[in-house]
Amino acid sequence: MPYKWDFSLVVNYAHFWVKGLAVTLAYSAGTVLGGLIIGVICGMLLLYRRRWVTLPIHFYVELFRCTPLLVQIVWFYFALPIVLQVELPAWFAAGIGLTLYMGAFSTEIFRGGIISIDKGQWQASRALGMTGGEMMRHIILPQAIKRMVPPFVNQSIIQLKNTSLLYVVAIPDLMYTGSIIVSDTFRPLEVYTSVAIAYFVVLYPLTLWAARLEARVDQ
Amino acid sequence: MTNDVMVRVEGLRKSYGAVEAVRGVSLDVRRGQAVVIIGPSGCGKSTFLRCINLLEEPSAGTLQVGERSIDFGKRHTMPRGRDLARFRARIGMVFQQFDLFPHMTALRNVMSGPVIVKKMPTAQAEAIARDLLAKVGLGAFTERYPRELSGGQQQRVAIARAMAMEPQLMLFDEVTSALDPELVGEVLDVMKQLAAEGTTMIVVTHEMNFARDVADHVVVMDGGQVVEHGAAEEVLLQPKNPRTQAFLSRFHGSIAART
Ligand SMILES: Nc1ncnc2c1ncn2[C@@H]1O[C@H](COP(=O)(O)OP(=O)(O)OP(=O)(O)O)[C@@H](O)[C@H]1O
Ligand SMILES: [Mg+2]
Numbered sequence: 001m002p003y004k005w006d007f008s009l010v011v012n013y014a015h016f017w018v019k020g021l022a023v024t025l026a027y028s029a030g031t032v033l034g035g036l037i038i039g040v041i042c043g044m045l046l047l048y049r050r051r052w053v054t055l056p057i058h059f060y061v062e063l064f065r066c067t068p069l070l071v072q073i074v075w076f077y078f079a080l081p082i083v084l085q086v087e088l089p090a091w092f093a094a095g096i097g098l099t100l101y102m103g104a105f106s107t108e109i110f111r112g113g114i115i116s117i118d119k120g121q122w123q124a125s126r127a128l129g130m131t132g133g134e135m136m137r138h139i140i141l142p143q144a145i146k147r148m149v150p151p152f153v154n155q156s157i158i159q160l161k162n163t164s165l166l167y168v169v170a171i172p173d174l175m176y177t178g179s180i181i182v183s184d185t186f187r188p189l190e191v192y193t194s195v196a197i198a199y200f201v202v203l204y205p206l207t208l209w210a211a212r213l214e215a216r217v218d219q
Numbered sequence: 220m221t222n223d224v225m226v227r228v229e230g231l232r233k234s235y236g237a238v239e240a241v242r243g244v245s246l247d248v249r250r251g252q253a254v255v256i257i258g259p260s261g262c263g264k265s266t267f268l269r270c271i272n273l274l275e276e277p278s279a280g281t282l283q284v285g286e287r288s289i290d291f292g293k294r295h296t297m298p299r300g301r302d303l304a305r306f307r308a309r310i311g312m313v314f315q316q317f318d319l320f321p322h323m324t325a326l327r328n329v330m331s332g333p334v335i336v337k338k339m340p341t342a343q344a345e346a347i348a349r350d351l352l353a354k355v356g357l358g359a360f361t362e363r364y365p366r367e368l369s370g371g372q373q374q375r376v377a378i379a380r381a382m383a384m385e386p387q388l389m390l391f392d393e394v395t396s397a398l399d400p401e402l403v404g405e406v407l408d409v410m411k412q413l414a415a416e417g418t419t420m421i422v423v424t425h426e427m428n429f430a431r432d433v434a435d436h437v438v439v440m441d442g443g444q445v446v447e448h449g450a451a452e453e454v455l456l457q458p459k460n461p462r463t464q465a466f467l468s469r470f471h472g473s474i475a476a477r478t
Contacts, residue, residue: 120318123274124377128332128384129308131301138335142322 009185010194020177021198027095027173028160034099035159036152039106046111057107064104070165072097077169094169098162105155113148114140150214157206161199174198224283225250225388225419226271231280231291233266240266242443243280248388248436251417255430255451258440259466264423267440268390271421272310273303284310285387308336311381312390315397317373319365325352325376326361332384344383351379355409371402375409382413389413389420396425427470431455439463 010017042057064072076097081088117140125135164175172180178195182188226248233241240263248254256264269275271282277291287306289296298306319328329348333339339347352361355375365373374394381389391410395403407429414420414433424430430437430451437454439447439462447460458464 118318120314120316121320124314124318124320126274126304127272127307127310127312127314128380129304129306129336131304134304134335138331139320 003189005190006187007190007194009187010181010190013181013184016177016181017174017194017198020172020174021202023172023177024160024163024174025202027098027163027166027171028156031095031098031102031163032156032159034095035102035104035106038100038103039108039110042103042107043110043114046107047114060100061104061107064101065108069097069101069162070168072101073165073169076100090169091171094166094171098159098166101162102155102159106152109148109151109155112151113144116147117144146217150210150217153206153210153213157203157210160203160206164199223249225252225285226421227281227283227288228271229281231267231270231282232278233263233270233275234278240443241270241277244440244443244445246438246445246448248419248421250419252435253414253418253420253422253433254436254438255434256421256423256438256440257425257427257430257466258446262440263443264440265392268312268392268421268423271388271390272307272312273298274307274312304336308332308384309386310388310390311384311386313374313377313381313392313394315393317365317370317377317397319373319376319380321365324362324364325357325368328365328376329379329383332380336384347383348379351382352376354412355379356405369402370398371405374398374406378406378409378413387419389418391420391422391424393423393425427455427467439466441466 042060045053046057048054073094074097077090077093080093080096121139121143122135125139130139163173166173167175167179170176174195178191182191185191224247226246228244228246231241231244232239242263244263244267246254256267258264266275270277271284276297279291281288281290281292283289284306287298289298291297297303319325320331323331326345326348329351330341330344333344333347334341349358349361352358355378357372357375357379360368360372360376363372365376368376378394394410395406398406403426407426410420410422410429411433422429422434434451437448437451438445439454439458439460441462447454447458447463454463455467458467
C-alpha cells in the first residue's frame with residue numbers, strides 16, 4: 001500500500017513553524033554577528049605577533065575547530081553554568097557555543113584575508129610613511145575585506161544549518177519545532193520534509209548570492 | 220659634517236639569522252647627487268637600500284638622512300611608530316614590482332601619500348598629483364586603474380606617487396627589471412629627468428648605460444660589501460677590482476664610453 005502524503009497536518013501548525021523559523025534566524029543572525037565581532041578582534045590581535053597575544057588566540061581557534069560543535073553546545077549548556085557557579089539563561093548558554101564556534105572560523109577568515117594581501121602593498125605603504133593604522137585603514141583593509149566577504153558568507157550559511165543542533169538542548173528552533181509537531185501528529189515524513197524545505201528555501205538564495213560575490217572578487 | 224651631505228651611512232650591517240646580507244657598508248651621498256649601486260644578484264643591494272628607509276632594521280652601524288641620525292648600536296635611537304613613519308615619509312622608494320594600490324586610480328595612487336600621510340586637503344593633493352602625472356607623461360591616464368596600465372606606465376605612476384611626498388631622497392630598486400625591454404626606456408627617461416633636476420637619488424640597477432649617463436658616483440657591491448666605488452666612467456670602464464671586472468665582463472662591451 002503506497003504511503004498517503006498528508007501535508008494538511010503540517011499546515012495546521014503554521015504559527016509554530018513561523019516561531020521556529022524566527023528562532024533559527026535569530027540564533028543565526030545573533031551568533032554570526034557575535035562571531036564576526038570576535039573574529040575581527042582576534043584577527044586584528046593576531047597581527048601583533050607577540051606570542052603572549054597570539055598563543056591564546058591560536059589555542060582558542062584550534063580548540064573550537066577541533067571539537068564537534070554538538071559537543072560545544074552541550075558543554076556550554078550543561079557544564080558552563082556549573083563551572084561558573086551562575087545561573088545562565090538557557091537561550092544564552094545555548095548560543096555561546098555557536099557564537100564562539102563562528103568566532104573561531106571568523107578569526108581565521110579575517111587573518112587569512114589580511115595576510116593574503118601582497119607584501120608589496122605593505123612595503124609600498126610603509127615607504128610612503130604611513131603609520132600602521134593608516135596603512136590598515138586605507139590600503140590593506142579595503143582590499144582584504146573584499147576577499148573576506150565570500151568565505152564569511154559561506155561560513156554564515158554553514159552556521160545557519162548548524163543552529164539545527166540547538167535541537168539537543170530544547171531550543172525551539174525550526175528543527176526542534178519539527179520534533180514537537182511529530183510527537184503530536186506522528187507524521188515524521190511530512191514534518192521533517194517540511195523542515196528540510198524550510199532550510200532550503202532560506203539557504204538557497206544565500207548560496208546563490210555567495211557565488212555571485214565570489215565571482216565578483218575573482219575578476 | 221657639511222649641510223651638503225644628504226645621506227651618510229657608516230659601517231652598516233644587516234643579518235637575517237645566520238646570513239649577513241650587508242657587512243659594513245659606508246656611503247655618502249651629497250644633495251643633488253645620483254649614486255648608482257651595481258653588483259651581482261644576492262650581494263645585498265636591495266637589503267642595503269631597504270635599510271636606508273628602515274624597511275629593514277639594520278643590525279649595526281649609523282645612518283644619517285638629512286638632519287636625522289640613527290646609531291643602530293644604541294637601540295633607543297631607532298625610531299618607532301609614528302616617528303618611524305615620519306622618517307620614511309621624507310624618503311621616496313620605487314620597487315621592482317611597482318606595488319601600486321590596485322583599488323585606486325592612478326590619480327588616487329599619486330594622491331595617497333599627501334592625503335593619507337600629510338593630511339593634505341584633497342583639492343591641493345589632486346593638483347600636485349595631476350602635475351606629476353603630466354610630468355611622467357601620463358596626463359591622459361589619471362582615471363585608469365593599475366590593471367589598465369602597462370608595466371612601464373605603472374612604474375611611472377609609482378615614481379610620481381613617491382615624488383608627491385616631495386622626498387629629500389629617492390631610492391630605486393631595480394625598477395626596470397620587471398619590464399618588457401621596449402618599456403624600459405620610458406621609465407629610465409623619467410629617472411634621468413629627475414636626476415637632471417637635482418633629485419638626490421640612490422639607484423640599484425643593471426642598466427649600465429643609465430649608470431654611465433646619470434650616475435655621479437658608482438658603487439660596486441659584492442658579498443654584502445662595497446668592493447669599489449668612484450666616478451661612473453672610471454668604475455665602469457676601467458674597473459680596478461678583479462670582482463668588479465668579473466661582474467662587468469658580463470655586460471661585455473655593451474657599456475660604451477660617454478659620448
Ligand atoms: N628577508 C630575508 N630573510 C633572509 N634572508 C634574506 C632576506 N632578504 C634577503 N636575504 C638574503 O640576503 C642576501 C642579500 O639579498 P638582497 O635581496 O639584498 O640581494 P640583491 O643584491 O638585491 O639581489 P638581486 O640582485 O637578486 O635583487 C641574499 O643572500 C638573500 O638571500
Ligand atoms: Mg634586489
